[in-house]
Amino acid sequence: MSDTIRPGETLLPFDPGDRIEAGLSFVGVIRSDWSRGDCPRNIARARETGRPARIELRPGYAAALEGLETGQAIIVIGWLHGARRDLARQVPRHAGGPRGTFALRSPVRPNPLSLSVCRITWMERAAGQLGLDAIDLFDRTPVVDLKPWLPGADIPPEAHPG
Template sequence: MSEIAQKRDGEVALDFDPAERVEGGVVFIGRIRSAWNERADCPRNISSARESGQGARIELDPAYRAGLEGLKAGRDLMVLYWMDRARRDLIVQNPRHAEGPRGVFSLRSPHRPNPVAMSAVTIREIDPAGGVIVIDAIDCLDGTPVIDIKPWLPSVDMPAQG
């Protein structure tokens, strides 16, 4: 973590580092290449990223490139990525967009015990042999590690209505 975000009024930090309580392992399968190198410039969410007009790409490590078989331009994906420059100890946060402090699990903030983020994106171009997926947008810093890629399926991924 290169820069540690300062706590705002009402925020509560854990008295331990969640990174020291590892119970499983995560393998990074590649990196996201985006237009943003500074946290202050990065869009707040995927909608803002789309509004910026900045596309992005995912570059997979060679060992995982065969996993792109079957994907095509136009397909929607869920990309899970590790916000490696986020704080992990804030359990109550005071976001600028909300009234008063809120628990981390009621927010989409990158600052959380396990800084996993997820965005629904659309494939613009794909080069399976080169391990590159050009996507419509993303809301993270350049070089962010990718955890997983899954197809977005409306018949499965839409929340129940009612």
């Protein structure tokens, strides 16, 4: 983790890691080809590479896959364990100026959670493994949770039919 900041960036006046108010239990780990320096910046770019990935659940979580099916879209929530947590305002290279952390999909955030919508390509329920069409996370990134992507719920309100 680097402590350097770019001109225009603002540090938080505290370390969010010192304000732990909840506990997490990782449910699994990502297995991908990605590491620091070569990981796509988002899921769309990861998908363009054609490189699949998989999730290996920790022992005891295999039964939680019941109801999921191959071909289904899911939301993968990861814990970006190597990411900085201390910036309130960032200056991304792709933007025209500073933006608040909550206005960005940057991995630098008070709680370094990632969110990727992926498609299940295969499942071995008994082994607690599922294949993903793509992922934009480093190999061995901890998985916090999986949720089904629901077409009626996971769209902005203005796009909702009716």
